Amino acid sequence: MSVVLSTAPLSISDRADFWQDAVSRTFVPLDVDLHEDEPATATIVTRRVGFMQVSTVTAGPQTVARNPRMIARDGKETVTLTLMHRGIAERSQDGRDAIVNPGQFSLSDSRRPFNKVLRQAFSLTSFHFPRSALGVSDLELQAVTATPYGEDEPFSALLAGHLKRLDGSADSVAPTQADRLAAVTCDLLACLIQERHGRMTPQEPAAMQAMLLRIKEYIVRNLANPDLSLVEIASAHQLSLRYLHKLFETEGVTAARWIQQQRLERCRKELARTTSHAPTVAMVAHSWGFASASHFSRVFRITYGLSPREYQATARRHSR
Structure with a gap:
């Protein structure tokens, strides 16, 4: 409204x-x-x-x-x-x-x-x-x-195009997708800021950096899809799997691990929200592309040192 x-x-x-x-x-x-x-x-x-x-x-x-x-x-x-x-x-x-x-x-x-x-x-x-x-x-x-x-x-052209589309459709964004779209916008802006500050590998040709940013945007837009695969990502950008892996090597992380990190971080933010109707761990996991709630809980604990339920309960206690 x-x-x-x-x-x-x-x-x-x-x-x-x-x-x-x-x-x-x-x-x-x-x-x-x-x-x-x-x-x-x-x-x-x-x-x-x-x-x-x-x-x-x-x-x-x-x-x-x-x-x-x-x-x-x-x-x-x-x-x-x-x-x-x-x-x-x-x-x-x-x-x-x-x-x-x-x-x-x-x-x-x-x-x-x-x-x-x-x-x-x-x-x-x-x-x-x-x-x-x-x-x-x-x-x-x-x-x-x-x-x-x-x-x-x-x-900047990638982000400018996203902003113009968002400006034209902001009134029609479904409430269930609003936070996700806001997070995507912040992620794209963070990529631009980090690139301009020189955090991306300066030795890499500009074309490789531009391709990596486009791939990251594609991944972020499709994180909720549990069937998102490296083969699909490479095919969507007309790349070989080998070249896709080479692009992420400049980040010091594998493509699969980068995708998992993005999903985990969004799940963590969602679990930390102090709404009156807190989502279940399974709902959060599935909404960000984890096919298995048990697998999600396992990698979440490894990454953050707490189970998703423990993390959610701690966030709500701190809020109160």
Whole structure:
């Protein structure tokens, strides 16, 4: 269900204060300075996709800033990915300045000051999620804020295409698939961040790195399929099994082990959720592609040191 905030019903004199409050409540506390003496109509349409918030903003020229006082006051740890549709954004954070054009996206981290100047009417979509969902280091994240990403490189083009499709279908995502889709988005973004920070093997040709990222995206999208096999993955990308194994050797892990790690991590996150109706271990295992609940329990204990039930019970106790 969408939540719409609009200045359309308000008088010209009331729009600035309303917009300041609307922007801060939708994202994080921000200073908003409108560049128009008579502010044009502005709207924010917000949808939830699992733990991710998707907000489309259409407004007139303005400057948006987050300062140390606001950071100290609210302490929110969120990351916002902003995809520009119309207009140009001038972004600043972590000592960098960037121009973000339509079709490009950029990142900001709520834990440090940032500034965004929009000198003309604009339209954008922001994907807003908890910092903890990314699973990247602070150093990696700081290296990629206030940087424009578009479709001129394989990695960012892959994510840009995913974001555009998600933006167009956010309203129709089934609740049962929402968290999974949010997790896939975070995983793809984490891959981009880590690649840009140089975590992927620098000696490998760019084509191999691009292929590996496409394969990872395919795997993440199909984790719930218990019949997902290395033969299918190789065939879908017109590769030999031998070449598929060679690609994952650059990661220091086998393809099968990487798939198992992804499934285990998603199961762990799902077991840790403190909802009123906690899913059973078998339900969690099957929802992420484990054909056998007993096999899942065995590898979960080996990986995390607790059985799935013990882990789930511990998470619920900590929550209370």
